[in-house]
Amino acid sequence: MIVCIAEKPSVARDIARVIGATQSKQGYMEGNGYQVTWTFGHLCELKMPEDYTEQWKAWALGSLPMVPPRFGIRLKDDEGVRRQFAVIERLMSQADSIVNCGDAGQEGELIQRWVMQKAKATCPVQRLWISSMTDEAIREGFAHLKEQKDYDSLYMAGLSRAVGDWLLGINATRLYSIKYGRPGNVLSVGRVQTPTLAMIVQRQKEIDNFVPQPYWVLSTIYRDTKFVSTKGEYKRREEGEQAFALIKDRPFTVTSVEKKKGKEAPPQLYDLTSLQVDCNKKFGMSAEATLNTIQSLYERKLTTYPRVDTQYLSTDVYAKCGPTMNGLFKTRRGGEAPYAEKVKALSGKPLAKSKRVFDDKKVTDHHAIIPTGMPPQALSDMEWQVYDLVARRFMAVFYPDCTFATTTVKGEVQPEEGKAIELKANGKTIIDAGWKAVYKEETEEGREDGETRNEEKTLPAFRKGESGPHEPTLTEKQTTPPKYFTEATLLRAMETAGKLVDDETLRAAMKENGIGRPSTRAAIIETLLRRGYIKKERKRLVATPLGVHLIDLIKEELLKSPELTGTWERKLRQIERKEYDARQFIDELKAQVASIVAQVLADNTPRIVSE
Numbered sequence: 001m002i003v004c005i006a007e008k009p010s011v012a013r014d015i016a017r018v019i020g021a022t023q024s025k026q027g028y029m030e031g032n033g034y035q036v037t038w039t040f041g042h043l044c045e046l047k048m049p050e051d052y053t054e055q056w057k058a059w060a061l062g063s064l065p066m067v068p069p070r071f072g073i074r075l076k077d078d079e080g081v082r083r084q085f086a087v088i089e090r091l092m093s094q095a096d097s098i099v100n101c102g103d104a105g106q107e108g109e110l111i112q113r114w115v116m117q118k119a120k121a122t123c124p125v126q127r128l129w130i131s132s133m134t135d136e137a138i139r140e141g142f143a144h145l146k147e148q149k150d151y152d153s154l155y156m157a158g159l160s161r162a163v164g165d166w167l168l169g170i171n172a173t174r175l176y177s178i179k180y181g182r183p184g185n186v187l188s189v190g191r192v193q194t195p196t197l198a199m200i201v202q203r204q205k206e207i208d209n210f211v212p213q214p215y216w217v218l219s220t221i222y223r224d225t226k227f228v229s230t231k232g233e234y235k236r237r238e239e240g241e242q243a244f245a246l247i248k249d250r251p252f253t254v255t256s257v258e259k260k261k262g263k264e265a266p267p268q269l270y271d272l273t274s275l276q277v278d279c280n281k282k283f284g285m286s287a288e289a290t291l292n293t294i295q296s297l298y299e300r301k302l303t304t305y306p307r308v309d310t311q312y313l314s315t316d317v318y319a320k321c322g323p324t325m326n327g328l329f330k331t332r333r334g335g336e337a338p339y340a341e342k343v344k345a346l347s348g349k350p351l352a353k354s355k356r357v358f359d360d361k362k363v364t365d366h367h368a369i370i371p372t373g374m375p376p377q378a379l380s381d382m383e384w385q386v387y388d389l390v391a392r393r394f395m396a397v398f399y400p401d402c403t404f405a406t407t408t409v410k411g412e413v414q415p416e417e418g419k420a421i422e423l424k425a426n427g428k429t430i431i432d433a434g435w436k437a438v439y440k441e442e443t444e445e446g447r448e449d450g451e452t453r454n455e456e457k458t459l460p461a462f463r464k465g466e467s468g469p470h471e472p473t474l475t476e477k478q479t480t481p482p483k484y485f486t487e488a489t490l491l492r493a494m495e496t497a498g499k500l501v502d503d504e505t506l507r508a509a510m511k512e513n514g515i516g517r518p519s520t521r522a523a524i525i526e527t528l529l530r531r532g533y534i535k536k537e538r539k540r541l542v543a544t545p546l547g548v549h550l551i552d553l554i555k556e557e558l559l560k561s562p563e564l565t566g567t568w569e570r571k572l573r574q575i576e577r578k579e580y581d582a583r584q585f586i587d588e589l590k591a592q593v594a595s596i597v598a599q600v601l602a603d604n605t606p607r608i609v610s611e
Contacts, residue, residue, distance in 0.1 A: 003095040004036040004128070005088065005112060007102045010299055011133065012038035015101055018138040027087030035091050036101075043081050043088075044073045044114035046166050061178050065171045065597045067590055071163055073114050085118070092121040100148060101128045104365060105307050106576065107519060109151055110158035127151055129365070132304045132372045154365075157576035164568065164589050165191050171593050172559060175600050180553050187550055188531050189559060191568065192516040193524050194551075197533050197543070198560035199498055200485055201551040204543040210481035216240035217477060220413075220423060222252045222470040223460055227411055227423035237476070244474040247413035247421050252470035254462050255422075256410045263401040265356065266435035268311040269368035270393055272518035273495050275306075275386070280488035283385050284539060287487050287522035293386045294369065302376050303390055305366045307519035312362040313370070320373075321351055321398070327373025328391055333384065342395050342438050351398045364577075370394045392438050399435035404428055409462045413470075427459030484540035487525060494521050498562035513566035553605060556596050 004019070006012035012029065016022065020032030028037035049056035052068045075085055092098060098121055102108035116125065125148035130141040172189035181187045216237055218229040234240035270278075275294060279285040285293075294306040329343040371391050379387060407427040412420040433440065485493070493499075495514040516524055525541075528534045533547030543551075554560050568589075574580035 001091075001095055002034050002097050002099060003091045004034055004099040004101050005115065006036065006038045007041060007108055007111060008299070009038045009040075011101070012036050014133055014299075014301075015128075015138055018135050019142060027084055028091060035095075037088050037091055038084075039088070039102075039111060039115055040081065040084065042111055042114075043076060043085055044111075044118050045076055046162055047072045047074045049170060059174050059178055061175070061601065064175055065167075065590075065593045066174075067167065067593070071166070073118060075118065085115070088115060089119040092116065092119045092123075095121070095123050097123050098125045099128055099142075099145060100125055103307070104129045104131065104305060105519065106154055106158040106161070106517070107307075109154045110162065113155050124148075130305075131366050132301065133299055134301045134372050134374060137372075153576050153578045156582040157572050160575055160582045160585050161572055163586055164572075167586070167589050167593050168559075172596060175597055176550075176553065179600055179603070180605065187553075188527075188533075189550075189554070190524075190527075191565060192520065193527055194554065194559050195498075195515055195562045195565045196490070196494060196524055197528055197547055198551050198554075199493055199562060200490070200528075200534055200541055201543045201548050203482055203485055204548065207481045207484065212478040212480070214476055214478050217475045218243050218247075218421075218423075218472065219475065220247070220252060220470045220472040222411065222468065223462070225409075225425050225459060227252070227409075227425045227470075230410075230422045230424055233477075240474045243421055244472055246415040246418065247472050250413045250415060251467045252411050252413055252423075253467040254409060254411045254464055256408075257462050257464055258408045258410075260406050260408075261403065261431070262406060263403050264434075264436075265401050266396045266399060267393065269313065269357065269370060269397055270390055271309050271311050271368060272306055273309065273491050273521070274311065275369060275389065276491055276522065277488040278389055279386060280486060280491075280539070282389075283382075285382070285385075286525070287491055288526050289382070290386065291519070291522045293382055294390075297376075297383060297387055297390075300376075301372055301374050302387060303372060304368075304370050306369055307517075308366045308369060309514075309518045310363055310366070311368045312359045313357055313367045314360050314363040315353075315358050317367055317370075318351075318353055318358055324371055324373035324394070325351070325398075327375055328371060328395065331375045331391070333376075338388075339391060339395065342392075345437070346395070346398055352400075354397070357397045396435040396438040399438060400432070402434035402436045403431045404456075405431055407459050409459060413472075425459060427457050429458050430456050484537075484542060486539045486541065490525065490541060491521055493562070494524075497566035513563070513570050515562050515565045515569060517569075555603065556599060558592055559596065 004012075004015060004021075006015055016029035016031075016034070016036040019034050019036070021029040021034040021036045023030045028035050030036075047068075049066050051072070051074060056063055056066050075081055098116065100109075100112045100116070102112035126145040127148050127150065128141045129146050130137045169190045173186065176187040176189050177185065214237070215233040215235055216239075217233060218231070218240055220227050229243070231243075234243070268274075272291065272294070276287045276290045279290040280287065291306070294303060297303040298306050325343050325346065328339040329337070331337065331339050369390055371387070371394055376384070376387055405428070407429070408424060409427075410422060410424045412422045414420045430436070483489070494516055497513045497515055528547070529536065532544055533550065534541050534543055536542075551560060558564050571580050571585050575582050575585060
């Protein structure tokens, strides 16, 4: 008998139906030579300190650092978990072979391997590795099962992450809670959550300490068009007033009219972070809500595997893009076909095969998030919003660039004496909407289209040398503080280790050093909210006094630096690629934890004041 183990009951039922295991049993499905069972996510976890020795049960500075000679796992303390594990253990003890059907990623690999270890499975194990849950993908996956050993490095990366989080999180949390906290007041410190909190606290301090500074902008209205001084801001009112006086009663003369054509490429396909960013910007959805929704769409076979950090497709996916477009063509929502015209515009010639979309070198285990082509049915409003973003982005990447013309008109006012004062105006006209046609409805409603707003601004026809009266204005403004983090901007900052980068290519290159994984960043934000270190004020994420005080207590840059934490993430990715030794990563972390303990024990800072 072949035992298949999936990560959720719903996934197990889909797999069982496809492979013919149609008889329902207690905790599994059976038939056609298969038994298909499931976990509920993490059934097992790393042992807690008290599981290793009674001395570690009490929270005491003398016990730190706690470093087990060998890490072990245990079942979660839950009756339902124990009951399901008993089923899994019995099936695996009698199995001829096992198929690991866990989510095809680092966390999914870790979940299933721990269960198999706890069940003491000894038979051969193969791996089902698929990027969507369609029947076709499941059948194809079972026809080409992988060897479990091919994913040993993936497991080692997941294990190293879990052990590293245990070593740092449990030791640092006990250390800071005992040393600085009030009795019963746990100060939670973690490998990813603490540098994330540090970014929010730093931004909070910049905002709280910000002192606005006045400045003045000189502009004028000529032929109903606003021209702004090319000098920029005037730091002193007297300078601005002097410039204003010089041009007030003098004619404005157009000195140059420059027109250029430009192109804007389609935005890249979604990875999880960019999808979470857009959902937060457009719909106010939290990162966690977006992850849960796209995971549901994946399990309902409507989109591909979501926990990805690449925005590219492998070349073998190209052949499936046409059928996927056909599925979008047939999609109905409220009696209408929202994508039919968009797909129709691409018909009649092969889909473009751009290196910006298809690049095998930038795809490892999974490709970007795209629709599967199965027409969605009975979606909630939230599910439809997320699906619609993924579907439109998929269509947009096969459209041509948006072409536009920019016009820069410069003019000057010549005072009676002295140097002329130059002002300019910019305009932009869309020549061919290209990919932006996919978002036309949103543009017409004044909403965001793709990554940008509708920026079309047509200038009147100006002629070099023309001249006439104008209406100058000197406007007083004030510098503004940095913006509060939203979940969208925080996710971007986590992705690039605190460096806010707009350029897509540069941002992609920095992902290697991002903090946390795409699949865990939402949980980190929720953890900080739950523990009272940050709070939400509408879309804004605001550090609480408790969160600020905790970061102020932490002197060790290793614990709160996004850049340093990013180096850990890079090493974990290298472990996954067999470029770095997992044992070395853990040994380095053990030494770092010992150093942190020694430094904190020597500190005389008073205890934290609880709220």
